[in-house]
Amino acid sequence: MIAIIPARGGSKGLPGKNIKNLNGIPLISHSINAALRSDSISRVIVTTDDKEIADISKEFGAEVPFLRPENLANDNSMVMDAYLYTLDKLEKNTGVKEDSFVALLPTAPLRLAEDIDG
Numbered sequence: 001m002i003a004i005i006p007a008r009g010g011s012k013g014l015p016g017k018n019i020k021n022l023n024g025i026p027l028i029s030h031s032i033n034a035a036l037r038s039d040s041i042s043r044v045i046v047t048t049d050d051k052e053i054a055d056i057s058k059e060f061g062a063e064v065p066f067l068r069p070e071n072l073a074n075d076n077s078m079v080m081d082a083y084l085y086t087l088d089k090l091e092k093n094t095g096v097k098e099d100s101f102v103a104l105l106p107t108a109p110l111r112l113a114e115d116i117d118g
Helices: 027-037 050-058 079-094 113-117
Strands: 002-006 043-047 100-101
Touching: 002 027, 002 079, 027 043, 027 050, 027 113, 043 050, 043 079, 079 100
Parallel strands: 002 043, 002 100
Antiparallel strands: none
């Protein structure tokens, strides 16, 4: 199963929230680390429209195979559309259709690998 972590760059309430420091590392890296430690996850994909988020995500071991289009990363965008876009784009790029995925929001950093596996 793959993990998809959605992280857009245009937060209005707390600009840059997904890369703000939390306990010494960027917020998004907590979700990436939990997914990488999970026995259930084969790939950790970050879907973002933001190059800085993409670079930090890659630095912490996630894949960012493409940037999300702007129309899927604005204030009115539905996160489900971003998931569907990501799954479709991954299938087109690899020829592999993913049967399932787990969504890991970067704004829920206290999750452990055991929470994902359990």
